[in-house]
Amino acid sequence: MAGVMNRRLDVDALRALVAIEKHGGVTRAAEILGLSQSAVSHKIRRLETSLDCEILTRKANAQMFTTAGQDLLGYARRILGIHDEAVLSLSKSTLQGKIALGMTEDTTCTDLSRILGRFRRLYPEVSVRTQVRMSLVLQELLSQGALDAAIIQVFQHEVRPADLLLFRETLHWVKSRDLVLSNGKPVPFLSFDENCFYRRWGIDVGQDEDTVLETVFECSSAAGIIAGVTAGLGVALLSHRYLLPDMEIVDNHFPKPPDLAYVVRRARNSRNSALETLVREIEAEVKRYGALQIAV
Numbered sequence: 312m313a314g315v316m317n318r319r320l321d322v323d324a325l326r327a328l329v330a331i332e333k334h335g336g337v338t339r340a341a342e343i344l345g346l347s348q349s350a351v352s353h354k355i356r357r358l359e360t361s362l363d364c365e366i367l368t369r370k371a372n373a374q375m376f377t378t379a380g381q382d383l384l385g386y387a388r389r390i391l392g393i394h395d396e397a398v399l400s401l402s403k404s405t406l407q408g409k410i411a412l413g414m415t416e417d418t419t420c421t422d423l424s425r426i427l428g429r430f431r432r433l434y435p436e437v438s439v440r441t442q443v444r445m446s447l448v449l450q451e452l453l454s455q456g457a458l459d460a461a462i463i464q465v466f467q468h469e470v471r472p473a474d475l476l477l478f479r480e481t482l483h484w485v486k487s488r489d490l491v492l493s494n495g496k497p498v499p500f501l502s503f504d505e506n507c508f509y510r511r512w513g514i515d516v517g518q519d520e521d522t523v524l525e526t527v528f529e530c531s532s533a534a535g536i537i538a539g540v541t542a543g544l545g546v547a548l549l550s551h552r553y554l555l556p557d558m559e560i561v562d563n564h565f566p567k568p569p570d571l572a573y574v575v576r577r578a579r580n581s582r583n584s585a586l587e588t589l590v591r592e593i594e595a596e597v598k599r600y601g602a603l604q605i606a607v
Contacts, residue, residue, distance in 0.1 A: 318361050322394055324354040325387040328366065331355070332376065332384055337367075358383075396429055407436040408585035413449035413461030414441055416532070418573060423462060423477075426596055430589055437585045445506045445531075453578045459586045460577045466508070467570040474574035475594055480550045482509065482568035485558045487543040492564065497525035499545030501536050504529055509548040509568075516566045 330340035331351070341351045359366050366380035376384065414423070431439060442449075442458070449461040462477070470476060492498060502510040514524055524546075528539045533553055540547050540558060550571055554560070562568070575590055 320361070320386075320390065321354065321357065322391065324358045325383075325391055327351045327354045328358065328380075328384060328387050329391065331367075336375070392425075392429075396433065405436070406434045406585055406588055408583060409438045410440070410460070410583065410586050410589060411458045412439055412441045412589075413452060413458045413463070414443050415446055415449070415462065415464055416443055417464065418462045418477075419443060422596065423593070426593055427589075430592060434585070434588070439589075445503070447506045447508055450576075453576060456578060458578060459581050459583050460575060460590065462573065462575050464571055464573050466512070467572045470572050470574055471576070474576050475590060475597070477573040477575065477593070477597060480552065480571040480573070482548055482550055482571050483554065483560045484546055484562050484565045484568065485540055485549050485554060486546045486561055487540055488557060488559045490543040490545070492546070492561070497523040499527040500524040501528040501530070501539045501545045501547040502526055503536065504531050512568070513548050522565060 327340060327344060327346075330343055331337055334340050334343055337351050337355075338348055341348045344351065355366055362379070362383070364379040365377045366383060368374055368377050368380075427439065427441075430437070442452070444452070446463040446465065449458065449463050452458045453461055467479065486492070500513070502513070504510075516522075528536075528544050530536055530539065533549070536547050536549065537553055537555070539545065540549070541555065546561065546565075548568060549558075575593060577586070577590070
């Protein structure tokens with residue numbers, strides 16, 4: 312029992328462990344954490360020695376983590392969440408105010424939701440009102456001063472110097488493997504509504520390239536577009552995370568889509584101390600773990 316009680320879980324080692332899982336290996340985790348590969352490997356070996364078990368699988372073509380490693384990952388995420396929240400809670404000053412925040416539907420399913428939940432617990436005197444809209448609508452609300460900030464999706468080349476970059480994604484033309492595209496005929500196009508900048512780009516480029524897109528299905532949700540593609544109704548523009556095994560990428564048939572970026576964008580001339588505190592916490596999370604995770 313004394314031996315067990317003397318064991319310790321180093322917070323920095325747990326952070327390295329989570330980074331390895333999130334970024335797919337020791338090398339990339341080291342880059343994100345600003346450490347050498349050997350330093351990260353050393354932290355994991357110390358954990359293994361302390362716990363007297365293997366955490367990483369060191370066999371070719373095997374799962375990255377052992378069963379014990381997977382179990383430890385679950386504890387690590389919970390420990391780090393409580394640790395970081397405690398540090399913020401004990402070092403925070405009294406903060407009051409209101410934040411009008413915009414988010415896209417995609418970003419409600421990311422680490423941002425967890426960060427916002429923690430922010431509300433830490434700063435109960437701050438009122439956060441969130442609107443979920445499409446990116447172009449949120450940008451218009453920002454320009455009108457109706458929002459203090461928005462978490463939006465833009466093309467990579469449209470990222471502004473003042474934006475806080477959260478993560479990047481690729482955009483693809485996709486269709487069902489069963490759908491055959493006929494030469495010389497309009498391409499059946501599945502799209503979000505007219506406020507979707509994918510749609511506007513696709514139609515504009517299609518006209519420039521003599522590709523005729525015929526909108527046959529319009530839906531405001533990604534789930535509807537995915538269902539339409541799977542059913543073979545037509546071609547759609549979808550980000551990488553939405554691709555399914557029975558979908559076929561057909562980028563070679565169309566102009567290559569620009570890469571995507573998710574950013575935090577503030578309203579012009581915004582002076583809001585509560586908002587700046589929230590943005591700093593999001594930025595700290597990005598620096599600590601790298602790009603935020605997004606789920607389907």
